[in-house]
Amino acid sequence: MPTTETKTIKSSGGDYTSLSSWELTEQTNLVTDDKIKKAVCYNFALTNNVTIAGWTVDSTRYIVIECASGEAHTGTPGTGFYVTNSVDFGWIINVQQQYTQLLNLDVRNTNTSFGAAIRLAAANCLVDGCFATQDHAGYDCISIEANNNTVRNTCVYNANGNCVGTNGSTFVTGMVLDNCTFVDGGAYALKLDGFDYRDWE
Secondary structure, eight states: OOEEEEEEEOSSSSSBSOHHHHHHHHOOBHHHHTEEEEEEEOSSEEEOOEEEOSOBOBTTBOEEEEEOTTTSOSSSTTSSOEEEEOOTTEEEEEEOSTTOEEESOEEEEOOSSSEEEEEEOSSSOEEESOEEEESOSSSEEEEEOSSSOEEESOEEESOSSEEEEOTTOOOOOSOEEESOEEESOSSOSEEOSSOOGGGOO
16 A cells, blocks of 8 residues: 655745645656655745656556645635746646646636646546636636546636636547636636537536
């Protein structure tokens, strides 16, 4: 049974001060290490963006980015930890590793040229209890580009572009949106390219 290894993300006094430094330093083969790795965030405004790639994972040994108890938002953006940046032609959290979980995060891309909040470019990932927003009108705020991904209990607001979409990816299957809220999307709440609607829940 895998062990869980936790590292803290704090403005000071933690293991790391950014998600990108955590990802770069902790990247490993979780299957041979037999571990789940967690980045646990505490209440501060983090200016950062991160790409999760280059790990080896499976369905029982994977990556989690979450907030510590009492350190996440309280149901309103900005009331707990949040991660923000101005990323042109990119994402604040770019997930390229299967089975990654993003839990209770507040994610914002302030770039007005061409940027978005969360990208799921690997299968079997989970976004749960999050807020996401962006300032650019041309991107999907949450972009789902691989199969069997789940977004639940999540609010996408003031997206300017599409709230959730597939970013031109065709035939994405097994996608689940559960108990999500879309507020003030500038284009579409959902923009699906070549998607098989029978796989929606």
